Amino acid sequence: MANINEQTQTVEFEIAEFEAAWENAPILENKSKDEYRLCYICKFPIGKKNFSEISNDEFAWTLDLINAKKPKLENENYVAVHKNCIPQRPKQDSRRQLKFTWAYKWFYDEEYYKNKK
Numbered sequence: 316m317a318n319i320n321e322q323t324q325t326v327e328f329e330i331a332e333f334e335a336a337w338e339n340a341p342i343l344e345n346k347s348k349d350e351y352r353l354c355y356i357c358k359f360p361i362g363k364k365n366f367s368e369i370s371n372d373e374f375a376w377t378l379d380l381i382n383a384k385k386p387k388l389e390n391e392n393y394v395a396v397h398k399n400c401i402p403q404r405p406k407q408d409s410r411r412q413l414k415f416t417w418a419y420k421w422f423y424d425e426e427y428y429k430n431k432k
Contacts, residue, residue: 317388326388328378335390336378337363341416346423355409355416356400360423367398384408
């Protein structure tokens with residue numbers, strides 16, 4: 316369970332909560348759901364190994380609250396997103412946008428990333 320550090324005014328999450336955030340993120344149909352997910356904000360893939368605590372990459376991911384308007388520190392309210400996308404979220408309550416994103420099938424564009432190497 317998440318702990319609120321009163322001295323630093325931060326929330327400290329446990330591994331299980333990051334796993335819950337990963338499971339709540341939309342999947343990519345042609346990639347392993349254990350390795351890749353979709354950022355519902357920018358619609359670009361998230362690589363599980365590219366975690367923000369160990370990477371400074373602009374596409375590093377972290378945990379965000381689905382409904383920050385009524386912040387509950389519960390597994391159902393966590394989602395994996397790119398760290399740089401958090402300021403770009405259109406609303407504090409993203410339940411509708413996330414539901415809309417889950418309603419579609421998303422695919423990893425192999426050709427696009429082949430050409431980038």
